[in-house]
Amino acid sequence: MDLIAHILLFIFSFLILFFSSSFLIESLKKISRFLKWKEFVVSFFTIAIATTIPNLVVDVISALNKVSILAFGDVVGTNICSLTLIIGLSAIISKAGLSVPSRTVQGSAIFTILVAVLPLLLALDGNLNRIDGILLLSAFLFYLSWLFQKRERFEKVYDKDVGSQNIKSFLKHVLFFIFSAVLLYLAGRQIVNSAIFFSKYFYLDLGIIGILIVGFGNALPELSFTLQAARKSQDWFIVGDVMGSVILTATLVLGSVVLISPIENLELSPFFIARIFLLISALFFLVFIKTGKKITAREGYFLVLIYFIFLTFEILTQIWLK
Structure with missing residues (x-):
């Protein structure tokens, strides 16, 4: 009975x-229009932060519950999903592929890949301590300083032709944002509780649950948003969101988690397959971004295939270990 209840609650x-993430994203977009934020800020920060909030909520709650390993698995799983399934499906739906000629995107792509694998490098000694957390947060601050160096990146106003909005409408969206954030917190707390229960019930490592289930679940708001953007051919929005999301989860989210609750005696064997596929995903993402400054539909299919191969290997490995 407990199992069924936890599955339903999960x-x-x-x-x-x-749904609360979707409401939050829409609220932030409306707030961005009212405040006349720049297109680049909306893409790389506003939406990326909004789609990363589920990770932040779940992972910080994990840290507060002294199960930071769940957060580590979530970060790895989410970033694999972002670099393969999400960007791949977006390229397929966009038909003409994802065009990425921007120098900012090209430069950010390299940093995105380096940051995506940074947690794996820091964890090689079997620990993620507070010094590692400071390094991750420093990498995030370094990226911010690089982005804000050139003013021309902020010239175009996001959705400037939508018409004026009154203060009443603005306040309504702020309230929606706060309400969505509260729902996110409540949902995140239950997800962590259920994940701990499943780990004990099925004798599964919490890291594996983070990679396969929590990581995918937390990526759903981002997947929904990027697919909508792909139908509108908003290539800059998609790539900016994905790269911003990868950077935020690997630095700001994981760095915050490790500062709250360091991960000691980290057993890396459950992450063996995930580490390999994160490296493969990062490599092909960078190659596709750099060749022709475009991710084609064919390359999108290949990235999606990588994700399903990864899932197959992970699931078969867990079955074999049992």
């Missing part, structure tokens, strides 16, 4: 997480 919590 699914229900992810549904709340998905």
